[in-house]
Amino acid sequence: MKLATIGSGNIGKSIGARASKAGYEVIFSARAEQHALEAAKAAGNNARSAGVREAVELADIVLLALPHGAVEEVLSNVRPLLKGKVLIDATNALTAVSGALTNGSATSAAEEIAKLVPEAKVVKAFNTVFAQVYASQYPEVKGNTVSVYYAGDDKESKAKVADLIRKMGFDAVDAGPLKAARNLEPMALLKIAPQLVPHSSAKAAGWG
Numbered sequence: 001m002k003l004a005t006i007g008s009g010n011i012g013k014s015i016g017a018r019a020s021k022a023g024y025e026v027i028f029s030a031r032a033e034q035h036a037l038e039a040a041k042a043a044g045n046n047a048r049s050a051g052v053r054e055a056v057e058l059a060d061i062v063l064l065a066l067p068h069g070a071v072e073e074v075l076s077n078v079r080p081l082l083k084g085k086v087l088i089d090a091t092n093a094l095t096a097v098s099g100a101l102t103n104g105s106a107t108s109a110a111e112e113i114a115k116l117v118p119e120a121k122v123v124k125a126f127n128t129v130f131a132q133v134y135a136s137q138y139p140e141v142k143g144n145t146v147s148v149y150y151a152g153d154d155k156e157s158k159a160k161v162a163d164l165i166r167k168m169g170f171d172a173v174d175a176g177p178l179k180a181a182r183n184l185e186p187m188a189l190l191k192i193a194p195q196l197v198p199h200s201s202a203k204a205a206g207w208g
């Protein structure tokens, strides 16, 4: 099974490397070719890098690991190539000071992404766990396997994502249909917000 990452930063690099260790054929892509190449080298296991279009073309599963602000433009460039493919949305649509979600609670980034790329089978996943956990060798919390939530409307695609999560060593938790991303995205905020408290930008936003 081939997995492409769009984005080779904290999330793309760590999930890609873990998937590669789990036996997936991983193709990293990024804005800067060099960053994708470095992620591939760090992952080892025959992982490789490519431009975004080539990576998407080659993949069965595509991991969207971009800052939310870049999502629309990047997807518009690869939209036809995503036809029939599983598109994992790991993004969090954070406001500039990260105290809130740009979408509010009447929709979610995942649902908006599904509207942008109706050809793809969008599954929300991986957004509630920090990249450091994906990168750690033994990702357990007090002896318990870390839960990774996923949500989507297409049964087969969800099964593929659940399989990926399990093979990466995590507990795969089905959160429901894609609409359940409205629950998963604020869950990420729960983890991020306490880390912002000491920062002045968070104070400006009324946090801390």
Ligand SMILES: NC(=O)c1ccc[n+]([C@@H]2O[C@H](COP(=O)([O-])OP(=O)(O)OC[C@H]3O[C@@H](n4cnc5c(N)ncnc54)[C@H](OP(=O)(O)O)[C@@H]3O)[C@@H](O)[C@H]2O)c1
Pocket: 006, 007, 008, 009, 010, 011, 012, 029, 030, 031, 032, 033, 035, 036, 052, 064, 065, 066, 067, 068, 070, 074, 090, 091, 092, 093, 094, 126, 127, 128, 129, 130, 131, 132, 188
């Ligand atoms: N960090 C976490 O712990 C965490 C946890 C869960 C979810 N998330 C979410 O995951 C997403 C990625 O976060 P991150 O921490 O991995 O961000 P990051 O470290 O800043 O990495 C972002 C990646 O996106 C690439 N990128 C940006 N614009 C691009 C474009 N136009 N075309 C192609 N690639 C582009 C960057 O390429 P270059 O390397 O070439 O600059 C970089 O590789 C965000 O939505 C975030 O909210 C993050």
